Amino acid sequence: MLSTLEAGRCESMGTLLDVKDLKTRFHTPEGTVYAVNGISFHVKEGETLAVVGESGCGKSVSMLSILQLILVPPGEIAGGQALYRGVDLLKKSESEMEAIRGQEVAMIFQDPMTSLNPVLSIGRQISETLRTHKGMDQKEANRRTIELLEMVGISDPAHRLGDYPHQFSGGMRQRVMIAIALACNPSLLIADEPTTALDVTIQAQIVELVTKIRDQVHMAVIWITHDLGVVAGIADRVMVMYAGFIVEEASVVELYENPCHPYTSALLGALPRVDRRRDHRLKSIPGAPPSLLVEPHGCPFSARCEVVIDRCKTDNPLLTPVGQDHHNIACWVDINTGAPR
């Protein structure tokens, strides 16, 4: 694993998804919610990109927007492009998107119970996906279903085809969801907090499973989470979001060893460590994230920032490179010196 970390597993690969200046808003009775405010990022083939941030930072909404899975209205994609293999997903019709969602890009969610139909057997739910998207006949679909369930580590899959979702535990249901997502060999898997509802030992099982399958079938993964621990173990690159903006992106090692945005640095300081003796109080970030009901002006983190300067309150910094290795941050200040960059 370590060697892959150093080499940068995906250096030579082509870009799979290229998102440019994506903006998503929700028009609610209370006013406009500025959920995603012009974010640009890309994912390469076979790469794992982690999207990290606290609740309400826009990490899920941005991915749902790309797949046109947000409800319009109240939602609105106010601008931007999402180029998947060069084609803009935001311009696709609903029926075109349905084909893409099943076959090219798959998604798994935090709560597998609400994404599985409780009155259909597991076998039927998986084979149906295969029959509609791949045009398989019943026999072929069944054979592939058993193969998929075996792949996600469900023992004795042939006998469990007739079981219903409630007969599976939370971790097992998430495995079934992964099997459904993998049914059509997608090139990109978007995992939206897939382990948040699970216990730590089950989380370890799922993380191991996704990593193994990713390497087996050479699939790109976007892993949305708030847990910086899980990210360290699974990601190639990390993107940190705050109040609808990307504030820092870097390779995983660079981000953890040399965080350059005050928010990232504070988040890492707020984490206790299971592998070390306690040596300091946790660093807490005062205050709370800004209201998304106000059109953003200035740096969104400026109200809670320790190294804030006057300029932060009026100009929102753009994502610009620091050092090498595609390490980008959106900050006016050098956090080591506290001086403007």
Add this chain to the structure above:
Amino acid sequence: MNGSPPLVIVDNLTKHFPVTRGIIIQRKVGAVRAVDGISFTIDQGETLGLVGESGCGKTTAGRTLLGLYPATAGTVTIDGHNIRSAKGREMLLIRRIAQMIFQDPYASLNPRWTVHSIISEPLRVHHLFKTEAERVERVQELMGLVGLSGRLINRFPHEFSGGQRQRIGVARALASDPRFIVCDEPISALDVSIQAQVVNLLEDLQDRFGLTYLFIAHDLSMVRHICDRVAVMYLGLMAELADRNELYEHPLHPYTIALLSAVPVPDPRKDRARRRIILAGDVPSPINPPSGCRFHPRCPLADQQCSDEVPEWRLAAPSHWVACHKV
């Protein structure tokens, strides 16, 4: 942590929830053995961590310990008062010195009450101040302690963020000058940056008032940070109990070892270099727990003895308790 007797003594605490059937007269047909005989003590001023996965009985243990659920068996003594036999005035006294902080900052505050009504509830129940003006003053003092402006005294919970609500819950728990507080997953519903705020606040208050905490959590990293000693539960029983560094550096029980190895570390090099023990399967049902050692169906070391005999809860090293045949 000195010669004085422990503040809290829990002996063989048991809580079974009956599974009943019947239209008017309900027959008991089984029991959810949520807590099945756990024993530990907590010293004055100490923080004991109680960890385990969902369904292990840690929350039930905390609630039964305070008498919120009637215990099935065992005794709990808090500051010399037996909580199971206490009634009337003695019970009210226990309610004053032992308090609780809850997990869900949205569900734990009455949405129809103002911050003042919420925080002053213990003051009213225990008749701690004579006049309303004195109570208002005390509530504002408590709000200041947890970092909330006293001007917000007449606001409703829905106007606050999750972290602020949790601090209102802390202020309520502090109102009656308790000595012991059960913190039931007080930070697991909060965002990372807010978790640190609440944890630091709990530590400051402990230093200031000499509080004793039972800290129930599933986040093993946070438990290592905040607790002096840590107890690990599995399926209603204690698996292991030791000082925090002893437990995290020399875990003895195979379950503790697996649990610790599964916790991700926020350091990519270290995390990927760690050897992870992936436990097979899920936690069995507490209605029909496995025979012998309850962990044996998932344990990599299990043998015949483990499935036949219940392991004894014993001292394996100085102040290091464990229940395992293989240690």
Add this chain to the structure above:
Amino acid sequence: METTASQIPILTLDDLETPPLSLGQLAWRRFKRHKPAIIGLVVLVLLVMYALGGTLFISEKYANFNDTSLRLQGPSAVHPFGTDSIGRDILARTIYGGQISLMIGLTAVIVETLLGILVGAIAGYYGGVVDSVLMRITEAMLNIPEIFLLIVMAKYFGGKIPEVDLLGRTFSGSVIVIVLIIGLTSWMYLARIVRAQFLSLKENEFVLAARATGTSNFEIIFRHILPNSIAPIVVSATLGVANAILSEAYISFLGLGVQPPTATWGNMLDGANNYLDTAPWLWFFPGILILLTVLSINFLGDGLRDALDPRSRTV
């Protein structure tokens, strides 16, 4: 501890920028967005004004005055709504009947709500055998068709109570009987709603917090749980008013309800079925008033459900 913070850091106090908003203001904001409910509310206010304000222009004596020579006259300038089968003015009777119908609706719901809350709260909070017994009784009551209960009780108790004077008016004693009967036969649904609320709320952490602090059961029931169950109770009670007005109309239509000469919208329909084609004004005006009332109450109930829903805590 390796490094304990030597001094307690001074916390910066959090303040809020938003102006204070009470729960009532929030509910009103949500209610205002519900157009049908606003229309319902306006129509209901107009109906109440009609029933109350009408008394300023027309006396009750006039409403009960009959002159058989004027029977079954169609709407005219003198009798805008026409006259009934014994020559009474229908406009006047809809005004006075409206008062009774609306009053029966409101008071029956008070009886229903008190009973429903009492049974539901005790069953839900205490659980166990108490709950089993109370709920079996509730279900037994639910299994008997309500209309059957109404008829039997109305026949048995009706007409045995002397006239009463209240608020300057003289009522047939049957009004009180009808109110009690409707109240006694309709509390079951509310009891089940309240019980369900109590069952879920008593496990809520704020109730546990109250118990952990030593708050008495009485206070937990009435100050913690009940105020948080108010939304479904208010909605159910609102719809209950409509149901009670309808129930009164049923039994009065069958001649078992409020006894003449006291008018209600319901007993004005009594006998109208004989004149469906020949004198449609007999049933049309009270019928349309009942319809409007029930419809607007239902719209209002929908709006209240949305406005008071505790799950929509946001602005």
